Amino acid sequence: MGVDERAIEMPDGLRAWFSGLSIATVDDHGRGQTLLDEPDHATTLVLRAVPGHGSEFVVMGPRTRARYHVGRPGPWCVKARLHTGWTRRLLGRPARELVDQVLPLSTFWGEPANRFAREMADLAPGQAGALFGQRLAAVLPAGEQGSSLERDQLVREATMLLSAGTAGVAAAARRLHVSERHLRDLFVDGVGLSPKHFARIDRVRTVLAHAGVRPWADLATEAGYYDQAHLTGEFRRLMGVPPAALRRGELPAPTPCHAPAAVRRQT
Structure with missing residues (x-):
């Protein structure tokens, strides 16, 4: 398929927030192929990095229709899929404001989100997969109560x-x-x-x-x-x-x- 996506072990500190962690890379077989982002009712945190060229940490809101894009080898992408219904607790905004949106995580978490992305930017995919969950658990905000x-x-x-x-x-x-x-x-x-x-x-x-x-x-x-x-x-x-x-x-x-x-x- 040209895309290697595999699950990452979920740290205990993330289980209450996320239903799954995964890391994906596009290999040379995926060059120029059309890749699919499925419709999804969940909100997802996505950290995407191109070693040597920077990174981005974004929030992908619920996706009401499929998206298709061209595969380009090199970048790796880690996804943390939020438990459905947990968006307001994590981001402080209702999920209805995020539908079909891709927004910088810094919009919600400020500079800590940018610092997280910079620290992960030049890691190899294997290192990123091992460290992402651990570092994310350390910066999660306290959830709402009552x-x-x-x-x-x-x-x-x-x-x-x-x-x-x-x-x-x-x-x-x-x-x-x-x-x-x-x-x-x-x-x-x-x-x-x-x-x-x-x-x-x-x-x-x-x-x-x-x-x-x-x-x-x-x-x-x-x-x-x-x-x-x-x-x-x-x-x-x-x-x-x-x-x-x-x-x-x-x-x-x-x-x-x-x-x-x-x-x-x-x-």
Whole structure:
């Protein structure tokens, strides 16, 4: 594929905040290839470095549609995927303000975020993977407590119900003993998306995880679609192409992959 992405061991100090850590590099086989950023209902911290040329530490908000960009060997990229619903606790801003945005982490954490990026910039990928989690755990702010924590926990429980495919919005609200309207309001603030939009992205991510090995009709049933036509329509809206075209490699035109100008060079 031209992209080597592997999981990083999660330090104990990060487990309460993040669902996964990974590091990715593009090798020479990926030069010029179109690479995919899947739709994602989570907020992600991304540290991207080009040894000798600086680094960038950014926040990627929930991504409502796929993005395609051209692979360029050299940079490495570490991603810390935040537990869905935890955005306000970590960044002090509701997730709805971050949807489809890529912003410098310094917008939220100030100079410590820039200093973190500078310290990591010239590390080799192996060193970066080993040190990233340890250093991030040391700079995490204290989380909010009380009613804010209870609100975020409620949102997280709702996302787990919807992801499991065992409950629609109404059923999830009943199980959590809140009204549908209250659940929607909490969801938009905590996740950035409506519960239904969250479920659409989650279904597409389920299909993408098995798209290379399973028949579309089987995937439609397992992911919670009414039928294969429902899968195809929803997939096209979020991915920009129908499932069969993605499998054949017929992808939309890629765009450059770069960070905002304000953080393009941290030296």
